[in-house]
Structures are given as C-alpha cells and as structure tokens.
Amino acid sequence: MIELQDVNKTYLVGESPLRALRDVNITIDAGEYLSVMGPSGSGKSTLLNMVGLLDRPDSGSYRLEGTATEELGEEARARLRADYVGFIFQAFHLINRLTTLENVELPMMLAGISPKKRRQSALGVLEQVGLADRAGHRPNQLSGGQLQRVAIARAIVMKPRILLADEPTGNLDQASGAEVVEVLENLNREGITLLVVTHDAQLGKRARRRIRMVDGQIESDTGDGNAPAGSTAL
C-alpha cells in the first residue's frame, strides 16, 4: 500500500527552480500494475524515486505499508527500501566485475544475509528469469535482454512488495523487450505491485492502471489498477 498526499518536490536546475512534483496525490494498492507516462521532465522519474524512497518530498506525506516515511532517518529508509522495494533501471546498472550470481546476491549481501542462504535465493530468482545457466557469467558476456533479466532477478531477490521499473525496455530491441515485459508481468500476476515508468505507449497501455503526468501533476489516472490486464499485443 502506497499513499502519497500533497507531495511536492522542487529541484534547482542551475538558477531556476524546477517543480518536479506538484501536489501529487496517489494511492496504489498491493498487486496493482500501473504505468506512468508523460513527456520528458514531467516528473514521472521523480515520482518513481519518491515511491522508491530514493528521494524525499519537500512537503506532503508518503506512507509505505502504513509507515510515515518522511519522518524516518537515512538508515531506516535504506532498510525499508531493502525490504519493500526492487528497482529496475533503463541502463541495467549491473556491476561489471561481479558475476551474474554475485550481482543478484548484492542486495542480500548489503542486508547481511548468510552466503548459503544468499546463493539459494539468487539461484532461485535466476531460475525464475530463465538465466540459471548464466550464474557464473559476467555482465559483458550477456546480451541486453539477459542483462535486464539479471537486473530483475536482483530486484526481486529480497522478495519486495513493489517493483519499480524506469524505462525497463528503453535500451532493448523488440524481442528482448517483450521477454523482459513478460517476466515483469508474470511477477505482477504472482502478487507483486508493478510500477513502470515509460515513454513507450505500447508498453504503457499494457498496464491495468495508467497515469499520465504533465508538468509535475497527474493529468489523468484510469484508477482501476486491479482490473484484468490489458490485452493489447506488444
């Protein structure tokens, strides 16, 4: 359960302030599948980072699973992020010197989980994204689609409630993009809340709930995120 109330965020770009979020109100229930679309600079990435606790609102409140996050310190926010949120980035952000398995284990390592348990979970999620046979490879030995699937495995290895994907198919060709979207939607079907920020109208339409942002404000919200998934072919 994600509840944002009257959230504002202003960045200083050079001398002039840029209002990335203006009085944003949104409630997202567990298991929803929603897309956030809008032109560049409309605040959709800021919204995603806000939900993922990477950013703090200037004003307004954000409750995650009932916890008022704006009062928490850096340590507590990091712990909350580790427990509840998985991130997927356009540029994958895998660490090149680590193997696939080590990359996937990274969040668990940061959380101080034992190596044995880590290995088990990491192999499990690699299986889930169809890359169990690539555990020992390094990122530079994998294709773009495979990289993004590794990144998804890494995002879900801590069993988060929420998956935040920022342009997950932005760097991929059609076929690999379709694979990645399928993996994400399967995860959503298993109950994870999926929030996708994208420019891609095709991808955006697949979500059950679609939000459109312009100039830091929510312009439209279909608001029925638990309806059956969109049937539009990619």
Add this chain to the structure above:
Amino acid sequence: MRLLDQLHFNGQLFLRHRVRTVLLLLAVGLGVASVIMLTSLGEGARRYVDREFSALGNQLLIILPGRKETTGGAPPIYGAAPRDLTLEDAQALERLPAVRAVAPVIAGTAPVSRGSRSREVIVLGSTSAIFQVRKMDVAQGKILPERARSEALAVCVLGSKLKLELFGNRRAIGEWVRAGDRRMRVIGVLEERGESLGLDLRDMIIVPVRTAEQMFNSPGLFRVLLELDANADFDRVEDRVRGVIRERHEGEDDVTLISQDSMLAAFNNILTTLTLAIAAIAAVSLLVAGILIMNISLISVSQRRREIGLLKALGGSSRQVRQLFLGESLLLVSLGSVAGVAVAWVAVLVVARLWPAFPLAPPWWSVPAAVATALLSGLVFSLIPARRAAALDPVLAMRGQDL
C-alpha cells in the same frame, strides 16, 4: 553487511584495479618499511654504544684535566687545563680505597717504522694497568712490565694490524721498531679486537708512560682511567678523588670526572632521541602515502558514482557506503603494512648477515608505531572521500550527472 563480504567485495575491487592497488600498496609498504629500517639503524647505534661500554666493565671512572661545567649532553673530550694532570697525581690516586687500578694515559700520534715500512699511528703512553682497565690482552709476548710505571723503558706493544703492516707474518717479538725519534723493542702484540670507544686498538702502539712523556715532551696526562671495586660507591670515590687533586693542586680540584654510567646515559639519551627523530622523518612518507590514498579514493568515488548510487538503491545505507570506502583504505593499508614489515624484516636480516658487528635491530615500538601511523593516516585521509561517497544522491549518481 558481513565483514567477510566486505573484505570479499573490496578484494574484488583490488583485483579489478591491479595497477592502482599495487601502487598504493607500494606507497604504504615503503613508508612502513622505511620507518622500521631507519629506527633499526638508530637502535643499532644505541646498542652498539651500549655494548662497547659494557665491554669495558661498569666500574670505570675517567678523569680529564681541566674543569668543565657540563649540564648533560656529550662529555667533554679535551679540556683546556690550567694545571696539568701529572703522573704523580695518578700515582697518588692509587692509594685511595676502592680503587683497583689506575691507568694514566698520554696520547699522541707518531710515525712508527721498521726498515722502509712506516705508518703514522696513535701512540698510547701508559702502564701495565691500562691492560686491566681497558680489558685488553696480548696475543703474543708480554704486556708492559711493572717498571714501566716509572721508567722510560724502550719497549712497546703493537696493535695487531700495525704488527701485520710492519712485520707481515714474521715474528715481531724481540725485534726493534722506531717510534718517532726512538728505537724500542717489541715485547707484545695485542690480540685482535675491533674498536673500543672509537679507538682502533688494532692500529696503535702502547709504550710506557714515561717514554711517551719524553716523545711528546709534555708532562701533562691526557687522562687517567680508574677501575673501581665492583661494589664501589661512585660518589664517595669521586669526593675522595677531588680531595686528593685539591691537595696536590693548591686547593683547586680542576679536573672533570666522568663515570661510565653517566657517559652511557648521555649516549643513550642522544641516540634514543635521534632514533625518534628519524622515525618521525620516516613517518612523513606515511603521511604522503595517506595523501596518495585520499587522492586516489576521491578519483575512485567519482568513477564509481553509478555503483554507489546503485548500492543505495539496492538498500545500502549511507553508513554502509562510508564503511565500504573506509574499509577499502584500511584493508589496503593493512596489506601494505604487512608487506612493509616483511620487507623491513628481510632487510634487517640481510644487513645483520653482511655486517654482523653492527647490532641492527628494530626497537620494540617501531613495528606497532609504523603500522599504527599507517592505519591512522589511511583512516584520516579516506574520511573525506568516504564521506563524499556516502553523501552522493543516488538518483543523480545513477544518471551519471554532476552534483
């Protein structure tokens, strides 16, 4: 995050940046090694002096002519004497209780020759007591006879090197040599022994004190060495010595007394201070290593911005990021220190093997001090980079933008 995981994580980074890691290890290792090796030199010098003094036995009192007011520091070597210290003064001291032996010394240099071979060496005029006081003995022949106390006998004892120079492997006892303008018979050759109190015993000639007096045409003694009983009280002996001198020098005790202990203490002081100063100089190299670590860590932080942002997005806290960077430096410094200690240890062993006479050894505090300084320097200088890393905004860091 577990310690083992952090070590593994840092280790992978080191493997990834081998050149950088090796350079930093070298900087830290050299710093640590130089501290240990240089302090070993200082400590070696201190031990050397210590050993030299104790080779003489502890109960030695040295009397120099002339009064020197000294408040610490090195003992006066030459005193400008208003009144000479004479052979008669020395003989008067022999009657004091607790004095076991008195060796008057006249020193000078003179050419010593035999046939066409000649050498300029130190001539020591003394009595048979000098052998007892300075713990010397002859390898061949005899020491100076008792009569040398008061008679200008034409006899001498040669240092081993001087004997070799003049006679080669031929027998020297009973042969004649010329010292200055006098001919004298060789009655003994000193046994081989290195330097003693800065005097090369191998390259000198010992003659009766009266003979030296005539050679150098001076009634004044260079100094008088007293050997005391093992349990003698130095202060009391000193008072009595001053009393005797005052009696003989018209009420003036114009001599300087140096006990072996005070000399040793003075040397010890100087050399320990010197060792500490050397250590401080060497520690500067560790400071430089620390600054190097800071520079490279700062570069590393800006190169790894995306990674730092990612770690935060994956649930890592600022504290963890800071720990990672501090840990990286500390691990590096630890490895460098181990390497440095190993290098210094090997170097000390090698030098000890090559020059066994010099007791080279690191003082007990040098290894912990060097390693602690290295760790402290590494820690202090990585605080800024680590703090900068921890303060990175993950969102901007991952976009690869400047803050």
